[in-house]
Amino acid sequence: xxxxxxxxxxxxxxxxxxxxxxxxxxxxxxxxxxxxxxxxxxxxxxxxxxxxxxxxxxxxxxxxxxxxxxxxxxxxxxxxxxxxxxxxxxxxxxxxxxxxxxxxxxxxxxx
Amino acid sequence: xxxxxxxxxxxxxxxxxxxxxxxxxxxxxxxxxxxxxxxxxxxxxxxxxxxxxxxxxxxxxxxxxxxxxxxxxxxxxxxxxxxxxxxxxxxxxxxxxxxxxxxxxxxxxxxxxxxxxxxxxxx
Numbered sequence: 618x619x620x621x622x623x624x625x626x627x628x629x630x631x632x633x634x635x636x637x638x639x640x641x642x643x644x645x646x647x648x649x650x651x652x653x654x655x656x657x658x659x660x661x662x663x664x665x666x667x668x669x670x671x672x673x674x675x676x677x678x679x680x681x682x683x684x685x686x687x688x689x690x691x692x693x694x695x696x697x698x699x700x701x702x703x704x705x706x707x708x709x710x711x712x713x714x715x716x717x718x719x720x721x722x723x724x725x726x727x728x
Numbered sequence: 729x730x731x732x733x734x735x736x737x738x739x740x741x742x743x744x745x746x747x748x749x750x751x752x753x754x755x756x757x758x759x760x761x762x763x764x765x766x767x768x769x770x771x772x773x774x775x776x777x778x779x780x781x782x783x784x785x786x787x788x789x790x791x792x793x794x795x796x797x798x799x800x801x802x803x804x805x806x807x808x809x810x811x812x813x814x815x816x817x818x819x820x821x822x823x824x825x826x827x828x829x830x831x832x833x834x835x836x837x838x839x840x841x842x843x844x845x846x847x848x849x850x851x
Contacts (some may be wrong), residue, residue: 650834650835650836651834651835652835653835653836653837653838655773655838657773662825662840662841662842662843662844663773663825663838663841664840664841665837665838665839665840668830668832668835668837668839669832669833669834669835669837670834670835674839704772706772706773708773708837708838709835710835710836715789716775716789716791716792717763717775717778717791717836718775719772719773719774719775720772721772722772722773
């Protein structure tokens, strides 16, 4: 079974940096494409923040960065701002099953 | 400006059908795959399915939870993608989003997303 595991919550103070992890927990490791990351504020549609693991769409702040080590992808937000408080989801296409999987989401609180 | 606008949601009884529409503008609609996603109240994002462009045969793929009940289709002349939902269950209650699918060399991503459309399945 394909799955991406994220921490349920993270927090940080304004100006600090935080990292959200996204771990592939499946025997299909190796079939996962590079992840994309989405930000979702309450009651709003998701917004693409990172694609293909580390690429940033036009218009997204360079405070957001993505990386991968082994079977764990990470989203780092530097210089935390109050507006960054939101839910964040990682996502990947799984080639072996021709499906799309999301992590369970991480709620970011800016203290 | 790339824009996606969903319509067609509402309250429906279990076992009945409902069709959602997503009207696109601001990009060459026929060149892109389009996807549907949902989010149950208080829960995370879930992929529903997507439809490839006509250049790739308009092939569809679905999540196991909806396969055989939901059908995605597209009308490139009207720049609309549809989600036909049959045999609805209470667990299909969610906000449904459409999104443009981008196929890259090393992944697929979804951008932008529509505003979302609430579907409530209840008797």
